[in-house]
Every structure is written in structure tokens, then in C-alpha cells.
Amino acid sequence: MPAGGEPVTVEWLTAEAFAPFGTVMMLDGAERRLINEGTTERFHALATTDVEAEGGRTILSVFRGRARAFPYAVTMMERHPLGSQAFWPLSGRRWLVVVAPDEEGAPGAPRAFLASAEQGVQVARGVWHHPLMALDETSDFLVADREGLGDNLVERTYDVPYVIDKPTP
Numbered sequence: 683m684p685a686g687g688e689p690v691t692v693e694w695l696t697a698e699a700f701a702p703f704g705t706v707m708m709l710d711g712a713e714r715r716l717i718n719e720g721t722t723e724r725f726h727a728l729a730t731t732d733v734e735a736e737g738g739r740t741i742l743s744v745f746r747g748r749a750r751a752f753p754y755a756v757t758m759m760e761r762h763p764l765g766s767q768a769f770w771p772l773s774g775r776r777w778l779v780v781v782a783p784d785e786e787g788a789p790g791a792p793r794a795f796l797a798s799a800e801q802g803v804q805v806a807r808g809v810w811h812h813p814l815m816a817l818d819e820t821s822d823f824l825v826a827d828r829e830g831l832g833d834n835l836v837e838r839t840y841d842v843p844y845v846i847d848k849p850t851p
């Protein structure tokens with residue numbers, strides 16, 4: 683594991699920057715289908731869940747996250763080896779996504795991405811991430827992830843926390 687302790691700079695969330703960790707979901711640029719006699723736009727297949735390992739199935743939940751305070755110490759990361767986890771913001775607020783590369787089975791240095799109220803993410807199966815990080819006020823998120831047998835949660839604590847000074851690039 684890295685030494686830890688270095689400050690984490692916040693990046694703007696883009697599909698390209700986030701690609702090693704999963705998918706950015708946005709209506710802008712999505713495949714649009716006009717349905718229901720033209721009364722509804724369908725923004726089709728923003729992401730595809732990956733939860734079938736060991737007989738898993740997709741469930742939809744709402745997470746109500748309390749806003750994180752800054753400076754914020756990233757002391758731990760988690761991953762879900764059996765399933766992806768997707769978050770869609772429901773409260774019209776920005777939020778923070780913190781992920782990390784895998785380094786021989788442990789999380790490497792975190793990368794933090796500022797997500798707009800119009801951006802969701804799907805963290806790919808097995809990718810290290812920090813639990814949901816709402817900003818500014820308590821916020822709701824629609825979450826699509828895995829229900830099923832097997833242990834789908836691995837948590838690791840950094841020897842030395844990483845600090846996010848402020849949640850902005």
C-alpha cells in the first residue's frame with residue numbers, strides 16, 4: 683500500500699478520467715428514445731450492472747447520505763468483488779466520488795472526482811471506492827447494486843489517512 687498522508691486533489695468527473703474505475707452516467711450524450719406516444723424521453727442504458735456473479739441479482743435502493751465535512755480524512759476504502767454499484771443523485775446537488783487503483787490487493791492512493799447533480803457513476807465490480815460522499819446537505823441517491831450470496835464487501839484501512847482539503851478542483 684502507498685505511504686498515505688499525501689493531500690488528495692479533486693478532479694472534475696469526466697468519462698475519460700473515470701474510465702479505469704467504472705462508468706459516468708449522464709443524460710447529455712446518452713442514447714435518447716422517444717416513447718409513450720412522444721410524451722416521454724428515455725435516456726437508454728446509461729450503464730449495465732454487473733452483479734450476476736455467484737447468482738447475484740440487481741436491486742434498487744435509495745441512500746440518504748449526510749454531507750461530509752472538510753478537510754476530510756480518507757481512512758479506508760472498500761470494494762465489492764461480486765458486483766458493480768451505481769449511484770444516481772436525486773437531490774439536485776453536487777457530490778464526491780473517491781476511488782483508488784488496486785495495488786496487489788490493497789487500495790492505492792485515492793483519486794477524488796467532483797460530480798455534478800447531473801452526473802451519476804457506476805463503480806465497476808471489484809473497484810476500490812470510498813462509501814458514498816454527499817456534499818453540502820443531506821442528499822438522496824438511487825443505487826443499483828447486488829443482492830445475493832457470497833461476501834460482497836472488502837474493506838481496507840490506510841496505514842496513514844489521505845486528506846481531501848476541500849471538495850473542489
Ligand SMILES: NC(=O)N[C@@H](O)C(=O)O
Pocket residue numbers: 760767811812813814
Ligand atoms: N454499504 C453500502 O451499501 N454502501 C457502500 O457500498 C457505498 O459504496 O456507499
Ligand code: NI
Pocket residue numbers: 760762767811812813
Ligand atoms: Ni460501496
